[in-house]
Amino acid sequence: MPVMLTLPAACAALVCAPADLGQDMTASLSQEAPSTPAAPARSAKPTAVKLVEFDGAFDFLNTSRRLRIWRPAVQFDMKVDEQGQATDCEVVDRFRKNYVNIKLCEVAMAHYTFEPARDVHNQAVVGSYRAKLSFKELREELD
Numbered sequence: 001m002p003v004m005l006t007l008p009a010a011c012a013a014l015v016c017a018p019a020d021l022g023q024d025m026t027a028s029l030s031q032e033a034p035s036t037p038a039a040p041a042r043s044a045k046p047t048a049v050k051l052v053e054f055d056g057a058f059d060f061l062n063t064s065r066r067l068r069i070w071r072p073a074v075q076f077d078m079k080v081d082e083q084g085q086a087t088d089c090e091v092v093d094r095f096r097k098n099y100v101n102i103k104l105c106e107v108a109m110a111h112y113t114f115e116p117a118r119d120v121h122n123q124a125v126v127g128s129y130r131a132k133l134s135f136k137e138l139r140e141e142l143d
Contacts, residue, residue, distance in 0.1 A: 047118045049080045049127040056111025057138040063107045064135065067100050073134040076108050082124040084114040092130070108133070 064074075075092035089105035108131065117127025 046120050049084075049117045049129040050115040051129065051131070052084070052113040052115055054112050054131075054133075056107060057141050059111060060104075060107050060133060061135065061138055061142070063103060067103060069095075069100070069104075069135075072136065073132055074104060076105065076131045076133075078109065078112065078129050078131060080114045080116055080127050080129055082116050082126065084116045084124075086112050086114065086129075 071093075077090045077092060078086045079088040081087045086109040089109050091101045091104060095101050095104075112129075112131065114129060116124040119125050
């Protein structure tokens with residue numbers, strides 16, 4: 001009949017057993033490991049587009065007042081090129097009249113400055129940015 005060991009007894013037997021290394025095993029442990037070519041340095045992680053500055057609070061508020069916008073805030077999705085300039089813009093919650101969307105995007109794109117997105121090789125790439133302009137915050141900024 002085979003002997004049954006419990007899990008704790010089996011673990012104790014493994015831990016407490018004498019290490020009996022043969023000649024082959026001790027020789028390979030004492031030798032230096034063969035030199036391997038160094039792994040290439042890890043590249044930095046990709047980064048997203050970063051806002052540098054928005055300097056168009058006055059123009060944006062004037063344009064919004066002329067267009068009679070009654071919302072508390074407007075969100076934009078912008079595409080940013082490799083130089084950090086906004087190239088395309090879309091209002092997230094679109095207005096019924098398309099000329100309002102176009103005019104707000106024109107004003108926003110003219111006053112945003114970005115740091116472009118970077119890939120793993122630290123090269124500037126096209127990215128996107130979602131901006132939210134709150135009318136209350138813009139008014140407080142100008143006061």
